[in-house]
Amino acid sequence: MYAVLSRIAERLAAALAIAGGLVLLGIVVLTCISIAGRALVPFDLGIGPIRGIYDMTEIGMAAAIFAFLPWAQLRDAHAKVDLFQALMPGGMNRVLELIFNIAMFAIATVGTYRLYLGMQDKLSYGETTLIAQIPVWQGYAAALVGSVGFVLIAAFCILRSARRVVGLPG
Structure with a gap:
């Protein structure tokens, strides 16, 4: 049973870390496109910076950081x-x-619970980001995915440590 849980924990943590890495890559690409658009503004080509790039970066960074915690x-x-x-x-x-x-x-449990409450609060008030008008609760929801994964992996790590304390392989 422990071997199955170990494989599940490994796959979950790896999947979340890869997803976090892909989000970071997406942020890098969007930032580069926005910077290039900003540089082309003087040439009046109809190309400019991405509106709300700061909002997207903020949400993406939060989601990525929480996605890396389980790993x-x-x-x-x-x-x-x-x-x-x-x-x-x-x-x-x-x-x-x-x-x-x-x-x-x-x-991890307290943090996840508080993140969930924060998401519920932002959802009930309908708060949006200043520039892109992205609903703020979506950023909380994206971070909550990694946070729940963190709780699950932390629970597995307790099992792994307890096995090591009693002399079982972990």
Whole structure:
């Protein structure tokens, strides 16, 4: 059962990270097109910058960042201070890893819940971005996808750490 969960977690985290990377590539392409359009304005070709590029960049960056969180959690790539880790016995390090993963799960869960509430708030008020008039709740919804993935991967990491504490492969 653990092997199946491990493969699912790996695929979910990888899919979200790839989606986040594609969003970033899209932002780069849109930015380049907008800059080129801005440079061509003096030639009066009817080409100009993309209206609302800042709004699109802001939403895309938020979605991409949240999409990368599950991969970072699965790979233990979050920043941590390990000044005394080398001095502690292996069993203590495994217990500390379990505590860290429980804390990350709690943070991910609270963050996801608050993001959901924020999305509901923006949806009920019908708030839009200033220039492009994109409904703000859509940005929250895009970030929520990665955030839910973060919660699921953090839960898996608790299982993985607990298995290591009791001496099972993880």
